[in-house]
Amino acid sequence: MRWLAVLLALTLTACTTKMGKDGRTESAVDAKYLLKTEVDRIADTNRAEVMSGLMLIADKLYRRNPKEWKKAGVTSREAALERLKNRFYRSLPELGGLREGQAAALAFSETYTGDRVAALMLGLLTMADAAFEYKEEFYILDGLNENKLYNCARNMEVAVWKLGNDRNAAGELFLLANELDPANRNLSFEREFGRLMGLLDFMAKIVADRNGRTFSRLSQSVVSTIFLPVSFLK
Structure with a gap:
């Protein structure tokens, strides 16, 4: 933190000023901008895109599975989405404090009776929160871990596989997602998940380069059916 304070002081000193139309001086360069490297700005955008994409998927899942948000006792789909958006401030008591892979796995458990969309998407x-170190913005001294980003991307693959394959005892999918009927084909879920995987893999490669480590996407002939750890990685 001391280095960050010194860097901020130097940055503010280095800023030139110009006269505004109202007679007041304006900073010619945004000091906050100077505290960010190109990688930091890419990370900001990447994280925002991943989070908005996940919320879009949550909305799509609730539209296809309206009975799920009703299980949570909320009044609308919008209220159910708000619970997910405010996950740091409001608990989802039906999940018993579970997060990440443990929460997501509940969505495909025969014995789970709660909101399956909430379980999967909160997971x-x-x-993603853990992969981006629980930060919303990144600065010069912030660091990311390429393995966390990589595992987060692979977990998106696991989610896609489970949505299309995991079924209850009656042979029904736990959650409806892609529509494979030739007369009404809809692969929007798979496309959005694919976009998020690409963003996370791209960020993992950039972070590995920044950290001076080699990184290559491991080839997988069969997608794992188990969610990989993220927050516990070093």
């Missing part, structure tokens, strides 16, 4: 959102 994925908290994985």
Whole structure:
């Protein structure tokens, strides 16, 4: 933190000023901008895109599975989405404090009777939170871990596989997602998950380069059916 304070002081000193139309001086360069490297700005955008993409998927899942948000006792789909968005401030008591992979796995458990969309999406959102070190903005001294980002991307693959394959005892999918009927084909879920995987893999490669480590996407012939750890990685 002391280095950050010194850097901030130097940055503020280095800023030139110009005269505004109202006669007041304006900073010619945003000091906050100077505290960010190109990688930091990419990380800001990448994180925002991943989070908004996950919320879009949550909205789509609730639209296809309206009975799920009703299980949580909320009044609307919008209220259910708000619970996910405010996950740091409001608990989801039906999950018993579970997060990341443990929460996501509940969505595909035969014995779970709660909101399956909330379980899956809170799990994925908290994985992404952990992958981005629980930060919303990144600065010069902030660091990310490429393995966390990589595992988060692979967990998106696991979610896609489970949505299309995991079924209850009656042979029904736990959650409806992609529509494979040739007369009404809809692969929007798979496309959005694919976009998020690409963003996370791209960020993992950039972070590895920044950290001076080699990184290559491991080839997987079969997608794992188990969610990988994220927050516990070093």
